[in-house]
Amino acid sequence: MLKFNFSQNFYAISLIFAVLIGCTSMDEKEAAIEALDLNVTLDRFDLKFHNASPEVIFELKEKYPYLFPEQFDDHIWIQRQKDSLQLMLQAAVSEKFDDAATLNSTLTHLFKHIAYEFPAFKVPHTIGLINNVDYQSKTIYADSLLLVSLDTYLGASNPLYEGIPSYVRQQMDERYLPAHVAEKIAETIVSPPQERSLLAAMLYHGKIFYLKKLFLPHTSDAILHGFTEEQEQWALGNETYIWQYFVENQILFDPNPALQDRFIAPAPFSKFYLEIDNESPGGIGRWLGAQMVMSFIEKNNPKSLNAWIELPAQTLFNQSNYKPKR
Numbered sequence: 538m539l540k541f542n543f544s545q546n547f548y549a550i551s552l553i554f555a556v557l558i559g560c561t562s563m564d565e566k567e568a569a570i571e572a573l574d575l576n577v578t579l580d581r582f583d584l585k586f587h588n589a590s591p592e593v594i595f596e597l598k599e600k601y602p603y604l605f606p607e608q609f610d611d612h613i614w615i616q617r618q619k620d621s622l623q624l625m626l627q628a629a630v631s632e633k634f635d636d637a638a639t640l641n642s643t644l645t646h647l648f649k650h651i652a653y654e655f656p657a658f659k660v661p662h663t664i665g666l667i668n669n670v671d672y673q674s675k676t677i678y679a680d681s682l683l684l685v686s687l688d689t690y691l692g693a694s695n696p697l698y699e700g701i702p703s704y705v706r707q708q709m710d711e712r713y714l715p716a717h718v719a720e721k722i723a724e725t726i727v728s729p730p731q732e733r734s735l736l737a738a739m740l741y742h743g744k745i746f747y748l749k750k751l752f753l754p755h756t757s758d759a760i761l762h763g764f765t766e767e768q769e770q771w772a773l774g775n776e777t778y779i780w781q782y783f784v785e786n787q788i789l790f791d792p793n794p795a796l797q798d799r800f801i802a803p804a805p806f807s808k809f810y811l812e813i814d815n816e817s818p819g820g821i822g823r824w825l826g827a828q829m830v831m832s833f834i835e836k837n838n839p840k841s842l843n844a845w846i847e848l849p850a851q852t853l854f855n856q857s858n859y860k861p862k863r
Contacts (some may be wrong), residue, residue, distance in 0.1 A: 552814070567754075570653045577644040579637045580664045583687060587627040587667070591615045592785070604666070626667050626688045626697065633711075634665070640711070647715050650752045651722060654842070658722075670697065672705055678721035690714050704805040704819055708763050715753055716761050723748035725797050728847060733792035735783075736852040738801050739826030744846060746827035747834065762827070763803075768818035775813070777861040779825055782809055830863070833857035 582604065585597060594614050598605045605614065617623055634640065644663060652658045661683040668674060668686040677684040679843050690698060690713075693706040701709070708717070727744045730737035750759045759769035772779070784791055788796055799808035800822030807821040818824070835859050839845045845853070 555790065556848065566653075570649050573647050573649045573652055574662060574731060575645060575652060577648055577663055579641055579644070579661065579685070580662065581590075581637065582664050583627060587618060587623065588667055589618075591703075600666075602666075608670055620773065622669075623667065626670070629695065629697060630667060630687045634687055637665070642712070643715050644718070647719060647752055650754070651719075655726070655750060670701075672701065672709060675709075676717045676721050677802045678718070678725070683718065683721075685714065685718070699706075702805065704803070707765065711761060713763065716749055716756060717753045718765070719749040719761075720745060723752070726846070730850060731862055732850055733794075734790045734850065735792075735796045735822060736789040736826075736854060737823045738797050739789075740850045740853055741818075741826070742823035743826030743830035746823070746831050762818075762824055763820070764818050764824075771816060772818065772824050773863060774820060775817075776825075776828065776863050778813075779821060780861045783825070827863075829854060829857045829859045832859040 559707075582597075585593070589597075594611055597718065598611075642693050647657075654661070659681055660698050661678065663683045663685065663759045665685050665687045667688045668684075670687050670688050671686060675686050675689040679832050682860060688697075689709050690711045691709065693703075693708075695709075698706050698709060702742075723745045726748060727741065746761060750758070753761065757766070758764075759766045762769065762772075764772070798804075801820060804819030806819055807817040808814060830853070833845070833853055833856055837845070837856055847855075
């Protein structure tokens with residue numbers, strides 16, 4: 538004979554109800570975000586410049602003065618239009634981004650999420666251009682302007698990227714582009730740390746990660762971290778050991794800038810000076826900082842960003858009560 542366990546069934550029903558409420562709430566939020574009257578159309582400066590006659594240079598200089606430094610004469614720009622490398626890059630970009638509809642949709646989705654969280658956000662004039670594969674400046678954001686170097690998003694295996702370190706090429710792919718844009722905008726929201734400790738740098742990047750996750754809720758953590766899925770799984774699987782290393786070596790509160798080179802800066806791998814180095818992704822300190830920030834959010838459930846985004850590193854760390862989950 539079956540017996541009805543009221544307490545267990547009540548708990549199960551309550552849990553299902555809470556999940557359904559949460560899903561409904563998230564669906565309503567996404568619906569409100571998608572309903573925002575906002576659309577992005579990438580301004581293809583690259584096509585206007587490289588597929589035009591030299592006479593167009595003068596018109597472009599008037600419309601885009603910030604793209605034509607005054608120290609360069611007009612003949613430099615005319616020569617650039619005919620440069621073999623530039624033409625090769627333009628051909629590759631035109632093939633890759635022949636139809637910018639997907640990119641327009643992706644950027645619109647991103648900007649809608651930012652505008653929902655920050656109503657004062659001004660959608661920037663977004664310009665696509667070619668910038669000699671300058672992978673250190675793939676995206677540039679300045680208030681009302683966003684520059685996207687399309688020639689740095691042709692795909693990690695593109696032969697034009699031969700000679701570029703593999704850990705750099707890894708993110709020279711279109712799927713990382715929205716995360717790069719989100720990061721540039723997040724950097725204008727989160728104040729740089731006043732402290733010089735490794736922990737302060739870790740939590741600064743952890744806050745940046747949280748905003749990226751907020752702005753791109755359907756993007757994987759691996760992409761948001763700039764990792765491959767394999768690198769993300771390595772970090773998750775070694776979280777306890779990473780944390781133990783930082784604690785046992787007493788480096789969290791150390792202001793030595795060399796530590797940021799080892800664990801924060803972009804690199805082919807993080808530098809524990811152990812056998813695991815070659816298996817680790819670069820910037821593991823940023824990843825660990827993100828785990829701390831997410832722990833803080835879970836433990837404290839702050840009602841608004843203003844309530845915590847500027848918290849000092851020590852305060853946020855203490856309130857996160859962070860412990861590795863694995």
